[in-house]
Amino acid sequence: MGLLFHDGFGVADHQTAEEVTALLYSRHPEWDVKFGPKGRKACADDVYNTLLYLATATATERYDLFREYLSWLRRLLAQINIAPRHLADMLVAMRDALAGRGMNPDSPELTFLDDGISDLASLGAETGSLPFAETHRADLASELFSLLHRGDRGTATTSVLNWAETLGVEGVYLDVIEPCLQEIGRRWHDNQLNVAEEHFMTASIQVVMARLYPLVFQASRIGRRLVAVCAEGELHEIGMRMVADLFDIGGWDTTFLGAGVPDTAVIRTIRDRGCDLLAISASLAINVPAVTRLVSALRLDPQCSHVKVMVGGRAFNQSPDLWRRTGADGWAGGGREALRTGNRLFEATAEPVS
Ligand code: B12
Structure with missing residues (x-):
């Protein structure tokens, strides 16, 4: 198992978000009148979320996660008549605030921000799913x-x-x-x-x-157990639930835990109920570090040393090979591949699979 993330969450805090927002508003004094206090709060929230995606992208060394987020945010802002140039203004303020703190110009954070600023004009407005x-x-x-x-x-x-x-x-x-x-x-x-x-x-x-x-619980059992859970902070649970149901249809005994379960409780469930495969879902890229934390906690528990891990969800579909950074044994992009991949992990010569 390789690692995973360097400690890169320093830039994603509310104080930095406030600092960037203050800088942005000092450059656009008309915004206070135009958008009012609600607008300023929404701006600080957008800055904070953007910092979270920046921190996730730098921690995973995946610029594509940041670019995807910018493209998504650009489309969201366009719907409420906020021009792309204001998004560029925000990224520039972020870069200036971080550089003003003495951050190295070659740091991943400043490099990703510079790349984001120059890519902004050519970014598609992604929805991330098929029409x-x-x-x-x-x-x-x-x-x-x-x-x-x-x-x-x-x-x-x-x-x-x-x-x-x-x-x-x-x-x-x-x-x-x-x-x-x-x-x-x-x-x-x-x-x-x-x-x-x-x-x-x-x-x-x-x-x-x-x-x-x-219709889900009809198949005969194959004697394997799956525990399925969402990463900490992740509220999107329907995809994980579908995958767990498809494992049931494939003859596995499954325990679907859904969202909001602390890592310690997941590990307790695995110990108490038995588990061959832990499936973890993340839809938002900012929750990928939480996937890694759960995998690491599992690996540290001697009673869980036999348990294999498979990850999936929208976040992993956005960046090829991102799953490898989590320490998991496998990944599948969708429900159809998930059961096949899960079964393959238990073949005699199983290597990490996707
Ligand atoms: C329903 C929904 C919600 C519901 C979720 C309710 C619930 N109980 O699950 C609620 C209202 C809570 C919600 C909240 C938010 N949402 Co939402 N949500 C959705 C929506 C419309 C559907 C999600 C879904 O169920 N999809 C269908 C399932 C089947 O697809 P899936 O999850 O990808 O799963 C498949 C594969 O990925 C894979 N898979 C999934 N998990 C696993 C696990 C393993 C191990 C494996 C192998 C495979 C696998 O198999 C599945 C079947 O093929 C999506 C739109 C979309 N495109 O999906 C937005 C969407 C995901 N949400 C989005 C956003 C922005 C949010 C919020 C931030 C909104 C907000 N401002 O509050 C919050 C964040 C909450 C959080 N912290 O997680 C954005 C994410 C954009 C981005 N940047 O990534 C989306 C894409 C909407 C959009 N087009 O903008 N959301």
Whole structure:
């Protein structure tokens, strides 16, 4: 197991965010009147989040994570009429504040900021997922989206149960529900869905998934155990849950813990319930260090020395080979590959796999 992250979280703190915000506002005194106190608070939050992504990118030595975030932020700001040049102003203020503290111009932080500033003009405005229409069952995914958007949970549920009869749980999860959730995310990002609409649609999808459970627990057991959890700080749990269900369908006994479980409790569960494979999910790149911490804690526990680890989620799909920095034994990009990869880890000559 190699390591992993250098201690690079020094720049991501609220004091630095306040300092950068103050510098930015001193350069744009009109913003206080234009955006008011709420705007200043939102600006400090954006600066803080950007510092977190910068710290994650430098700690993992992956500039692409920072670039992806900038591209995402640029699109978000554009929807609320904040011009890309203001994002550039923020990055310049960040660079000046850090350089003013005597940070080495060749440091990864200043280098990534300089690269970000020069890339900004050419960045695409990424959504990070396939356009709805290009997915395999766009017809059904779009129907599910429309039903939920209208608030028709009843028809959405019966439709999904019907589709599962022909597509199976895997097909419904990966070809209908996953693209539908991506579309929900895209429309939220583009300010076309508000948070309440997004929450309602997501919660409805979780209810529909629960109705599919009788189909999940049918396969005969193969005698392997999976514990599945989200990285600390990570609230996106549906992807991890889908993967755990697909392992169940593949004959594994699974314990899905979801979000918000402290590392010590994860390790206690592994000891108490038994586990061959620990699966950890991270959707946001800033939670990748938490994945590494959990893997390290597991490796330090002699009672868990036999346990293999597989990681996945959007964060790992953004940067090839990022998973290797976590000390995991394997990674899979999506639900279809996850079970195959998990099983391969237990073949006699298993090497790290992706
Ligand atoms: C629903 C949702 C939420 C819900 C989650 C509820 C829940 N109980 O899960 C809530 C409201 C909590 C939420 C919050 C936030 N969200 Co959100 N959310 C989404 C949304 C719409 C769907 C997520 C989802 O379930 N996708 C479907 C699943 C099936 O896909 P998946 O997770 O990628 O999983 C697949 C693979 O990655 C893989 N996989 C996943 N885990 C694992 C693990 C292993 C071991 C393996 C092998 C494979 C694997 O297999 C799965 C099946 O193929 C996405 C949009 C999107 N494109 O996904 C945004 C999205 C992820 N959210 C986003 C954001 C920004 C946020 C917030 C920061 C918003 C805010 N300002 O508060 C917070 C952050 C919360 C946090 N700390 O985690 C952004 C992230 C952008 C970025 N920079 O990365 C997205 C992409 C929306 C967007 N287009 O802008 N969100």
